[in-house]
Amino acid sequence: MTVKTTGIVLGQTPLSSRDRKLTLLTSDLGLIDVIAKGQKGGKNRYAAATEVLAYSEFCLFRGKTFYIVDAADLENNFFGLRQDLTALSLAGYFCELCRFVLPTAENGGDCLRLLLNTLYLLEQKKRSPAFLKAVFELRLLTLCGFAPDTGFCAFCGEEEGDGWYFLPAEGQLCCARCGTTLDGETLKMPLSPSIRTAITHITTVPDRRVFSFRLSPQGEAQLGLAAEAFALYHLGGRFPALDFYKTMAEPPASLPNLRKVPTNDTSQICQNPGTGQDPAPAG
Template structure:
């Protein structure tokens, strides 16, 4: 039985039988993959907490017929203390969900692995806004997968934005078109295109938010000060609202993690009875 070592993130785990789990991993060398952690659900498992959700771990594995088997695990960096916070847990769950959904099995995406490492670093920085982290991560993930939204020219006709001011002080964006729409192309949209569901339809952002999105592409994901500087006073929620349609267009659905996190935050903010 062939053995090998691998550094990877734990994206998710699901039960297998009474004592085991199937672990979804994301590594630099192999991309997304799955492996079995035998006995991990037992009270005195040899793995202990080393296979925690969204931890970066150094693994030893044996090659199996259908699934490889994890034989040893050591923590490289852990997100445990960070994901106790509901907002940060929601952000980590979102990244795990999106990487799992959009990455093909056994296809290495080295830039994306580096991005996930930087995201974890930012997640552990209490100064970093989780929603701003997500917005920046969205842009980096799309770039790593060759799906970068066009923010420098019209995604339809190719007309460059240059230094011209945006019409009406707003930028028109379309997830379906792949980014910015110039005034001419936005006016030529059909009714079905203009009023499609929000994942593929047309939306607009303020000029300041559009400028911040462009700056966010170059910000250092693991540096709270760099992200804050790129946001330039725009709210994290407004920037995330601008990146989310591009992700959900690729997913073909709403993010389950963000839906759950939103419901939890609503419950926490709701006034208590009595």
């Protein structure tokens, strides 16, 4: 019995000089392991389609334990990412996150679309690595059922205000007034109204609009701190590719002071009206 699906290679392990085990994120089957068998003489027919980050249409044969690649037709190998070590290391982190959250047949297609669109924007340099990292972290967790709640203060219910804290462990907001009553143990991160709007946008809009806004470098830095803290707290994993990316990426120009609630700053976010998302390799 064979099944057709599209998917991207998140990782590969050599099983012998000829055969490889691939971890695929697919549109129909979620996260699966498949075997790509080589030919006599050591050459693998599907070498191009079985590289990490290769996106292909696969025809899979169901074996006893694993699917076996029956045919693979390469659609995009994100060649441009391989020329840029910072972008490549960030792409590696995205792959690690996708493997960690174990996408299912239900949400695998959405996770795959998010990954493909993010890689496309990264490869084409249409958004900064810092922007794409934060959007990817927050949106991926949203697709897996972990969206932060940014509608109101978790303590007093206040919905409007100029100064906020983000509580990554709780995935909630806290207003400036309630923030003064929190004990020193609670991890809280200042959040300007514009970054609160950005988080709400990332976690609630339809897929095609996820990337359709822009931030200043300072805004990207603040969003990045909140997104990473939220993702790492809720996933609780170790991501070697993230450590590597951080050794490659330039530090943000000026990180906000973490202990001070910023004043109302609307310069950090501007909606990108009407244009929607940039064209991407898969819809």
